[in-house]
Amino acid sequence: MVSIVHAAKQARDLLSARIYRPSHLRISLLDYLDLRTPPQRMYPNPTYIQAAMDWLCQAQDATDDGGVAARYRLDSGWMASYPETTGYIIPTFFNYAEFSHQSKYRARAIRMSDWLIEIQMESGAFPGHTLARKPIPRVFNTGQIILGLLRAYQETNKTAYLQASIRAGDWLVSVQEPDGSWLRYTFYNRTHVYHTCVAWPLILLSRITGNESYQLSAIANLDWALSCQTESGWFQLNGFRDDRLPFLHTIAYTITGLLESAYLLKPEMPQNSRYFEAAQKASEALLHRYEIRRYMAAQFDENWKSPASFSCLTGNCQMAYNWLRIYQCTRDARYLNGAVKLNEFVKSTQDLQSRNPGIRGGIKGSHPIWGSYIRYSYPNWAAKFFVDALMLEEKLVKDLYQRQKLHEYHRSR
Amino acid sequence: MxxxxxxxxxxxxxxxxxxxxxxxxxxxxxxxxxxxxxxxxxxxxxxxxxxxxxxxxxxxxxxxxxxxxxxxxxxxxxxxxxxxxxxxxxxxxxxxxxxxxxxxxxxxxxxxxxxxxxxxxxxxxxxxxxxxxxxxxxxEHGTINVHMGLLPKYRGRSVAEWAILEDAPVGLTVHLVDPGVDTGAILQQQTVDISDCATIAEMRQKLRYLQHRMMAASAREFLRGHLEPQPQRKEAGKQYYEMHPALKAVVEAKLARGYQPATTDAIPPQPVPTPC
Structure with a gap:
């Protein structure tokens, strides 16, 4: 009986995802049979990066406000612009402009930044969700937008971006709880450990403005986050709703926040920071689980076990990036190795052939596409983290080959 | 027996x-x-x-x-x-x-x-x-295994390749098996000179040939009571995993140039009976 209900639900989902459209049917069949690109038929990394950037440009052009459409949904196509992710997509576009030597990506990043300034709320906060809904101030989203605006300020010297960041930072400090966490204006009105990704932009803001109060606020949050780490390295209070089984996406956010804060607080020796140690402890556990299973599951319980039979591709890209950042300062090549494999997995799921511009070059929320993280959709943040992780992999593998005087191997790769 | x-x-x-x-x-x-x-x-x-x-x-x-x-x-x-x-x-x-x-x-x-x-x-x-x-x-006497790396430093998979990537000596370890991964007490180990191996395949062939003979000889000595198992310190090493071809390319290049480890361990290299 349970399986009949399950099958009926699946059939309903497939119909609502307009599975009868050739491009949707194609991707569903490929996922059902798990026909990913085999390693021997893979292209060099820049091909995948370019395809994902083209997809992100499509997502920006799908809306007329300068922001980036939240995702391409199989059921309803492109969504409205999403302020939070547009915020952290800005640094990706600036980085790619440098990587590809094409200034058009820089111009796009500036359009995104200008749109964000327009939608800033009276309080200094930025709204959650897309603007299709009633604007509600959100802590996490505001933090991510600060990252974009500060980068735009660093690139253009335009003070409007800095002023907007300062207003946003002041609002974040004003709504913080005494224990360092954020409870008000959060997703589902709950405290989340992944708010370490809010602490990180506050440290950056403190560095740029010289205002210590942002850093103090950030450190209070990071210390609170460490108090939520268990013996196994897992973090409590780290899910969107279900804290017992958080997605890799939020686990990776927490790790990113800790790592990047450590890089900012101790630029000479980030690995000596307790935030780095906490991030590495969780990362090591994930590396072990991934390598033993040869598959990165989408969710993890407190013993790093997972009942999930799908992969959260966004989380995979984020973790690959985190492992690369750990390798960057520890030179422990096991992390580089894991990141290259994980990136390769995501590359193998990227469809470069589809005739549908919402699918071609995009990264699915889940693999297979009906997995419960952002199902039947291509979120813009998956493509963003994918580009970030592949660009960093390109840099670090190239550095490794150059150190070993292996130019010929890099070319052949 | x-x-x-x-x-x-x-x-x-x-x-x-x-x-x-x-x-x-x-x-x-x-x-x-x-x-x-x-x-x-x-x-x-x-x-x-x-x-x-x-x-x-x-x-x-x-x-x-x-x-x-x-x-x-x-x-x-x-x-x-x-x-x-x-x-x-x-x-x-x-x-x-x-x-x-x-x-x-x-x-x-x-x-x-x-x-x-x-x-x-x-x-x-x-x-x-x-x-x-x-x-x-x-x-009655336990379970033995031979590992293609020097324990306790290199546990897990592709360890010969990992040792080369990290400029460390390559070797073999015969050990008793416990429920962990390559964490059991060590019976015998030896480094292997692989400077004559130009590829990973050649190196593995050499190590494969040696390892089963070394395990058999160690088992004989162990059963005679001539070998005292030495417990490992897990924290003295790390667990390694299958190496990706992108990193193997570095190892291949090092072998092609004639690999010599930058660091030396206390274990002296043993004579190797077969050429690559």
Whole structure:
């Protein structure tokens, strides 16, 4: 009986995802049979990066406000612009402009930044969700937008971006709880450990403005986050709703926040920071689980076990990036190795052939596409983290080959 | 003395090589417990996947030999040659009077009961998955394994390659097996000079040849009471994993240049009997 209900639900989902459209049917069949690109038929990394950037440009052009459409949904196509992710997509576009030597990506990043300034709320906060809904101030989203605006300020010297960041930072400090966490204006009105990704932009803001109060606020949050780490390295209070089984996406956010804060607080020796140690402890556990299973599951319980039979591709890209950042300062090549494999997995799921511009070059929320993280959709943040992780992999593998005087191997790769 | 080898039936060459090495040391093998390949749940799906990932040769390899040989294409010929080259475990066991047990899972109830009935003094691992405590508790003197790396520093997989990547010496370790991964007490280890190996394949061939003979010699000395197991300090090393080809390219290049480790361990290099 349970399986009949399950099958009926699946059939309903497939119909609502307009599975009868050739491009949707194609991707569903490929996922059902798990026909990913085999390693021997893979292209060099820049091909995948370019395809994902083209997809992100499509997502920006799908809306007329300068922001980036939240995702391409199989059921309803492109969504409205999403302020939070547009915020952290800005640094990706600036980085790619440098990587590809094409200034058009820089111009796009500036359009995104200008749109964000327009939608800033009276309080200094930025709204959650897309603007299709009633604007509600959100802590996490505001933090991510600060990252974009500060980068735009660093690139253009335009003070409007800095002023907007300062207003946003002041609002974040004003709504913080005494224990360092954020409870008000959060997703589902709950405290989340992944708010370490809010602490990180506050440290950056403190560095740029010289205002210590942002850093103090950030450190209070990071210390609170460490108090939520268990013996196994897992973090409590780290899910969107279900804290017992958080997605890799939020686990990776927490790790990113800790790592990047450590890089900012101790630029000479980030690995000596307790935030780095906490991030590495969780990362090591994930590396072990991934390598033993040869598959990165989408969710993890407190013993790093997972009942999930799908992969959260966004989380995979984020973790690959985190492992690369750990390798960057520890030179422990096991992390580089894991990141290259994980990136390769995501590359193998990227469809470069589809005739549908919402699918071609995009990264699915889940693999297979009906997995419960952002199902039947291509979120813009998956493509963003994918580009970030592949660009960093390109840099670090190239550095490794150059150190070993292996130019010929890099070319052949 | 009951010595039993555990391994995978589809890797019979390794099991036979270990058995041969033990017999050469005067330690007869009395039984082999081999795991059979797990059955595919979705056959059609797996055939489509194999065609996609490995090409039609993968399917041809699975065909019965006469059928594969009848194919006129080169691929069919390769498939039948590969099948013919694989040494058969059954005839080997029959020839040497060794009891052979085929089981679906080396940690399962069937393997446990077969091993208990064999009453082994020593279990020898020949390329197995992690063996659980219920199986490790059966043999009188314990279970031994040979590891293609110097413990405790290099645990896990591709460790010879990892050692080269980190400019460390390459070597072999014979150790007792506990429920952890390569964490059991060390019986014997030696570094191996691989400066004459120009590729990873050559290096592995050299290490493979040495490791089974070293394990057999260590087992003999251990059973005679001449070797004292040395417990490992887990924190003195790390667990390594399968190396990606992007990093293997670095290792290949180092080997092509004639690899010499930058660091040296306390263990002196031993003479190596065979060239690459």
């Amino acid at each position: 009951n010595i039993i080898v555990l391994g995978k039936a589809w890797n019979s060459g390794k099991i036979i090589d270990i058995a041969q090495a033990f017999m050469d040391e005067g330690l007869p093998i009395t039984g082999i417990v081999a795991m059979t390949r797990p059955k595919q749940r979705h056959r059609l799906k797996s055939v489509v996947q194999q065609l996609h990932f490995e090409g039609r040769q993968a399917i041809l390899r699975k065909l019965p030999r006469p059928l594969a040989a009848r194919r006129s294409s080169g691929a069919g010929k390769i498939a039948s040659d590969t099948a013919a080259a694989k040494p058969a475990l059954g005839p080997f066991c029959k020839q040497h009077g060794i009891r052979l047990e085929l089981v679906p899972d080396l940690n399962g109830a069937q393997a446990e009961s077969a091993l208990k009935s064999m009453q082994p003094d020593l279990l020898v691992l020949g390329g197995t998955p992690i063996i659980r405590a219920n199986i490790l508790a059966i043999p």
